[in-house]
Amino acid sequence: MTAIHTKLPPLGALGPFIALVCACAFFATQSERFLTLQNFSLILQQVMVVGTIAIGQTLIILTAGIDLSCGMVMALGAIVMTKTAADHGLSAPVAFALGMAVTTLFGLINGLLVTKAKLPPFIVTLGTLNIxxxxxxxxxxxxxxxEVPAGLTWLGESFRIGSAHILYGVVLMLALYLITWLYLRETAPGRHIYAVGNNPEATRLTGISTDKVLLGVYLMAGVFYGIASLLSVARIGAGDPNAGQTENLDAITAVVLGGTSLFGGRGVVLGTLVGALIVGVFRNGLTLMGVSSVYQILVTGILVILAVLTDQMSRKGVR
Structure with a gap:
């Protein structure tokens, strides 16, 4: 029994998954349409973009930082991709590369201002959000x-599993989560991210360049925002300049609900996926119940406060 217990994840790590199961069980009693493959595929489509942004946000929060600019950087990347393709006739791969270059450049700027200018991530990314x-x-x-070329929207196409239509973009998002999880778990650079979040000074004294780790994290986040830009274009079939205005808060919400500590150094990126699904399930379930979107936002806010409160209490318990 003891051996089995030691192999199980701690209850804190299972918390987001338990919350997701409980939410699904509740909404299943409220709507017969909830527990259908078609509805679950819809939930995955709805969290596809925010879920990808949240991967980059997770990496930054693991270092005790935060990125308020992620949603607008994603929107800018989408506009660059679609406008260069529509106005200049560039091929889809070239347009995608330009959009990725822009989002990665913003990641680089954020990283340089945090590491070289020693500015707080909150202030830096608030500024780059407006820019x-x-x-x-x-x-x-x-x-x-x-006027978007087909090459920029193919991730919005789907394949069937039973009665459900699964977007190729959803498959890409899930693959990115798996790759990032393996990177953080199995590689030295991934473990350095946790070390910097836990104690940057102690990490520096061991010979690890904390500035390089932080700069790399913001660069990787920019890459994920670029991929999210492509997914956004694929999902709506257009470049929307008004997109991205709430995705930053949605991404932070997913990270927090997934169990990653806002104080850095603790969390699992797969938990962020669960956090994004929790938000998606609540919004979908409340919609099926006919609840106003205002109350959906209210419930999301309550969930975030409870998640942060739980994190703070668990930290005090560890001490």
Whole structure:
């Protein structure tokens, strides 16, 4: 019995999964449509973009940072991809590369300001959020780009599993979570991210360059935002300059609900996926119940506060 117990994850790590199961069980009693493959595939489609952004957000929060610019950087990447393809006739791969370059550049700028200028991540990313928003509106002329080549939307196509239609973009998101989980768990650079979040000074004294770790984290986050840009274009079939205005808070919500500590150094990226699904399940379930979207936002806010409160209490318990 003891041997089995030692192999099980701690209850704190299972908390988000238990919350997801309980939420599913509750909404299953409220709507007969909830427990259908078609509905679950819809939930995955709805969390696809935010879930990908949340991977980058998880990496940053693991280092005790935060990125408020992620949603608008994603929107800017989507506008660059679609507008360069529509206005200049660039091929889909070239347009995607340009969008990725822009989001990665913003990740680099955030990382340099945090590591070299020693500015707080909150202030840095608040500034780049506004910069990305302004550039997006100016470059797009505040107009939605609808003439999108098929190469930028193929991830929005689907395949059937029973009665459900699964988007290829959802498969990509799940693959990214698996790769990131393996990276954090099995590689030295991945473990360095946890070390920096736990105690940056002690990590520096062991010979690890904390600045390089942080810069790498913000760069990787920029890459994930670029992939999320492509998924956003694929999902709606257009470049929307007004997208991304709430995705930053949604991504942070997913990370927190997934059990990653806002104080850094503790969390599992797969928990972020569960956190994103919790938000998706609540919004989907409340919609099926006919509950107003205002109450959906209210419930999400309560969940975030409870998750942060639980994290703080668990930290005090460890001490």
């Amino acid at each position: 990305a928003f302004a550039i997006t509106q100016l470059y797009s002329g505040s107009q939605t780009i609808t």
